[in-house]
Amino acid sequence: MWRYLIPxxxxxxxxxxxxxxxxxxxxxxxxxxxxREAPAFALPSLHEPDRLVTNLDLAGEVTLFNVWGTWCxxxxxxxxxxxxxxxxxxxxxxxxxxxxxxxxxxxxxxxxGNPFEQSxxxxxxxxxxxxxxxxxxxxxxxxxxxxxxxxxxGPITHQDIDNTLLPLIRGLEQEARE
Amino acid sequence: MAAELGQIALILALLICLAxxxxxxxxxxxxxxxxxxxxxxxxxxxxxxTTLAYLALTYAFITHxxxxxxxxxxxxxxxxxxxxxxxxxxxxxxxxLLWSMLMAVWTLAAVWFSRNLPQVFTSRxxxxxxxxxxxxxxxxxxxxxxxxxxxxxPEQGRDLNPILQDPAMIIHPPxxxxxxxxxxxxxxxxxxxxxxxxxxxxxxxxxxxxxxMAWVCLTLGIALGSWWAYYELGWGGWWFWDPVENASFMPxxxxxxxxxxxxVTEKRxxxxxxxxxxxxxxxxxxxxxxxxxxxxxxxxxxxxxxDPTRGVYILIFLASVVGGSLxxxxxxxxxxxxxxxxxxxxxxxxxxxxxxxxxxxTAAVLLGTLYPLFLDAMGLGKISxxxxxxxxxxxxxxxxxxxxxxxxxxxxxxxxQATELGSRMWPLMVAAxxxxxxxxxxxxxxxxxxxLLGVVLGLWAIFSVFMEPFxxxxxxxxxxxxxxxxxxxGMLTAHxxxxxxxxxxxxxxxxxxxxxxxxxxGDSYEVAGYEFYFEGVRDRVGPNWDSxxxxxxxxxxxxxxxxxxxxxRVYRARPDPLAQIALHPRLRRxxxxxxxxxxxxxxWSVRIHYMPMVRFIWLGALVMxxxxxxxVLDRRYRLVSRRREQESERAARAAGGASV
Numbered sequence: 001m002w003r004y005l006i007p008x009x010x011x012x013x014x015x016x017x018x019x020x021x022x023x024x025x026x027x028x029x030x031x032x033x034x035x036r037e038a039p040a041f042a043l044p045s046l047h048e049p050d051r052l053v054t055n056l057d058l059a060g061e062v063t064l065f066n067v068w069g070t071w072c073x074x075x076x077x078x079x080x081x082x083x084x085x086x087x088x089x090x091x092x093x094x095x096x097x098x099x100x101x102x103x104x105x106x107x108x109x110x111x112x113g114n115p116f117e118q119s120x121x122x123x124x125x126x127x128x129x130x131x132x133x134x135x136x137x138x139x140x141x142x143x144x145x146x147x148x149x150x151x152x153x154g155p156i157t158h159q160d161i162d163n164t165l166l167p168l169i170r171g172l173e174q175e176a177r178e
Numbered sequence: 179m180a181a182e183l184g185q186i187a188l189i190l191a192l193l194i195c196l197a198x199x200x201x202x203x204x205x206x207x208x209x210x211x212x213x214x215x216x217x218x219x220x221x222x223x224x225x226x227x228t229t230l231a232y233l234a235l236t237y238a239f240i241t242h243x244x245x246x247x248x249x250x251x252x253x254x255x256x257x258x259x260x261x262x263x264x265x266x267x268x269x270x271x272x273x274x275l276l277w278s279m280l281m282a283v284w285t286l287a288a289v290w291f292s293r294n295l296p297q298v299f300t301s302r303x304x305x306x307x308x309x310x311x312x313x314x315x316x317x318x319x320x321x322x323x324x325x326x327x328x329x330x331x332p333e334q335g336r337d338l339n340p341i342l343q344d345p346a347m348i349i350h351p352p353x354x355x356x357x358x359x360x361x362x363x364x365x366x367x368x369x370x371x372x373x374x375x376x377x378x379x380x381x382x383x384x385x386x387x388x389x390x391m392a393w394v395c396l397t398l399g400i401a402l403g404s405w406w407a408y409y410e411l412g413w414g415g416w417w418f419w420d421p422v423e424n425a426s427f428m429p430x431x432x433x434x435x436x437x438x439x440x441x442v443t444e445k446r447x448x449x450x451x452x453x454x455x456x457x458x459x460x461x462x463x464x465x466x467x468x469x470x471x472x473x474x475x476x477x478x479x480x481x482x483x484x485d486p487t488r489g490v491y492i493l494i495f496l497a498s499v500v501g502g503s504l505x506x507x508x509x510x511x512x513x514x515x516x517x518x519x520x521x522x523x524x525x526x527x528x529x530x531x532x533x534x535x536x537x538x539x540t541a542a543v544l545l546g547t548l549y550p551l552f553l554d555a556m557g558l559g560k561i562s563x564x565x566x567x568x569x570x571x572x573x574x575x576x577x578x579x580x581x582x583x584x585x586x587x588x589x590x591x592x593x594x595q596a597t598e599l600g601s602r603m604w605p606l607m608v609a610a611x612x613x614x615x616x617x618x619x620x621x622x623x624x625x626x627x628x629x630l631l632g633v634v635l636g637l638w639a640i641f642s643v644f645m646e647p648f649x650x651x652x653x654x655x656x657x658x659x660x661x662x663x664x665x666x667x668g669m670l671t672a673h674x675x676x677x678x679x680x681x682x683x684x685x686x687x688x689x690x691x692x693x694x695x696x697x698x699x700g701d702s703y704e705v706a707g708y709e710f711y712f713e714g715v716r717d718r719v720g721p722n723w724d725s726x727x728x729x730x731x732x733x734x735x736x737x738x739x740x741x742x743x744x745x746x747r748v749y750r751a752r753p754d755p756l757a758q759i760a761l762h763p764r765l766r767r768x769x770x771x772x773x774x775x776x777x778x779x780x781x782w783s784v785r786i787h788y789m790p791m792v793r794f795i796w797l798g799a800l801v802m803x804x805x806x807x808x809x810v811l812d813r814r815y816r817l818v819s820r821r822r823e824q825e826s827e828r829a830a831r832a833a834g835g836a837s838v
Contacts, residue, residue, distance in 0.1 A: 005508045007458075008507075012501070023440075125673065
């Protein structure tokens with residue numbers, strides 16, 4: 001009578017794979033930029049259009065480079081976590097404000113808090129293309145030499161910070177001191 | 179306010195579904211007549227409250243209530259009313275709300291048309307449908323609430339995804355959802371028959387019209403999706419073997435096998451367990467499709483908002499519903515009475531072959547779709563499986579299927595003589611080969627073996643359809659034809675549809691021409707004998723978009739054929755431009771012009787396609803769907819239910835007498 005159990009067995013195997021698949025991210029293509037210098041750019045600052053934000057602003061200490069926009073629900077979702085990183089953990093975050101409206105963006109930050117040391121204003125998304133950004137939010141971790149060490153796709157969650165980002169950042173800071 | 183009302187209505191609908199599940203399943207198990215009799219009103223309640231929730235969301239879209247996150251993300255004050263109405267199912271959350279409502283519609287239909295079937299059997303089935311509906315509504319409430327508020331309230335919405343602002347998108351999703359959910363009814367009937375160990379031939383008869391209707395909806399839904407992708411995505415393809423397309427195609431393949439296997443089970447009692455398994459698998463694959471599309475385990479061009487918690491929920495739901503029914507199968511199926519036997523050459527054999535080929539094809543598509551996931555899960559790297567794999571495994575399975583399709587209807591049940599069958603069918607075979615090979619070489623030019631096979635078998639499928647009316651006419655004249663039952667008409671029509679589709683596929687894959695060009699106004703280019711002259715561009719302004727429209731004058735042998743106006747549109751609320759292609763459709767061929775990016779110096783990137791016979795693909799699907807509808811109208815199903823009516827009345831009187 002075991003043959004009547006075959007369909008159930010097939011289903012169980014499939015479900016095992018699906019369960020495993022849920023914790024994997026198929027869109028997580030390893031970024032070719034990891035291990036390289038940050039792509040060069042010079043953008044007007046979001047808050048002061050006369051000032052430039054460039055790739056040189058990313059070097060010097062361990063920095064998060066966060067791609068965001070007010071139009072992006074994932075960015076709203078991760079905002080609290082960015083605030084926590086900036087205010088409680090003292091991590092420097094530089095923003096890339098992608099395809100946004102300048103005033104809306106400034107207004108939103110003044111309402112919910114600004115975790116960014118500064119943000120570059122990338123109105124037409126050219127810089128985002130150089131950085132290989134698929135969509136917002138995406139976050140790059142750079143070491144003190146300005147090299148990209150890690151790329152995170154999608155909203156940052158509490159677990160991401162505790163399990164991946166903070167250990168990585170602390171490690172890189174250690175590296176910088178040595 | 180509407181949001182809160184909708185939310186409450188949805189919660190009430192959930193409670194009603196739970197009551198439906200309890201009254202149905204427990205009522206049948208304990209033979210509680212009063213519980214079972216309450217079911218129709220409970221189902222009406224389910225429909226009323228899911229519809230209320232749906233209307234509440236629709237109202238929010240009409241009144242631009244951007245305090246609801248879903249509305250803010252999928253609408254805009256400039257969005258025309260018709261697209262605000264369809265935007266309700268433009269993304270994940272609203273789609274689920276539509277699911278819940280359509281599920282209630284199907285359930286009510288099942289209650290209404292099954293009122294003459296044995297009450298215990300239907301009550302169990304309705305109870306199972308209640309479990310499924312409750313699962314969907316709970317999913318909506320827990321992981322994808324369409325009524326969630328947004329704060330601060332945005333001034334303006336993000337607008338409906340532009341590629342969904344299209345007439346075909348108005349009916350494609352509801353049609354497809356009707357198909358998916360319709361498969362729940364054969365599933366519920368199959369599980370009910372497993373529990374009750376019903377005599378299976380009657381079970382098969384009750385299930386057939388439902389399986390066919392769900393299949394019709396799936397057929398039309400998939401065809402609409404393919405048609406939409408063809409003219410909206412601007413790539414000129416009609417099928418991409420994308421995971422989301424495969425997710426709808428797999429249930430369709432199994433449903434096709436199911437409607438054929440049900441025929442054998444009903445008429446001859448054979449394949450009983452197999453039919454039950456197919457009914458379970460068809461619905462399981464529909465659920466699997468929902469899982470694949472909405473959990474984000476696979477990458478797809480259809481960018482649905484994906485979320486792992488949704489994936490976890492659907493997976494648990496899938497495991498319990500399908501796992502439960504397969505466990506039930508393992509327990510009950512050995513006790514099913516055996517079916518009738520048959521010889522090697524018989525209609526049963528042809529239908530068995532049909533089933534095997536379709537199931538193997540499903541397995542091949544499933545394997546290709548999940549292969550990237552399997553490798554990733556075992557840490558063997560990331561790959562993607564593309565059309566070359568699918569075409570290589572799928573086409574060789576479909577060709578023999580079409581060959582047998584021509585014979586199936588003319589083989590006798592139980593046993594037939596191969597020579598006799600051959601002698602009946604050979605003139606058609608010869609005609610298909612002569613017309614197929616000759617026609618292709620004369621009209622299309624040199625072609626490969628696979629294409630010739632495709633054309634010949636397509637014609638064979640169409641020609642074979644005329645055999646049945648011809649045989650009847652020879653026997654009894656015109657009365658023979660007019661007396662042909664609707665189920666046969668339907669079957670023949672659907673088979674002709676398969677043939678038409680095969681012709682279209684063979685034609686367009688072989689003889690289509692595609693050119694990517696850089697054109698400045700004044701340029702002209704010849705494609706497949708048509709001269710495309712690029713006259714110039716002008717600006718246009720729509721309700722929620724701006725566009726640049728090109729004008730192309732098409733001539734053939736110096737005579738003007740048409741003018742075509744492709745556009746490059748930018749929807750104001752979204753950053754990326756979208757090509758609106760221009761089509762000049764004819765049954766014989768489509769001309770297709772897409773205007774891409776501006777290249778500077780007045781030059782535009784332009785793509786021109788010449789697509790011969792592409793219309794046959796959707797025409798074939800339409801004819802197949804029509805065949806299904808005709809088959810469902812067969813008198814037999816109604817006669818049976820009238821006979822049942824008398825029986826069940828007698829049974830009810832007897833049961834009532836016993837309980838008094």
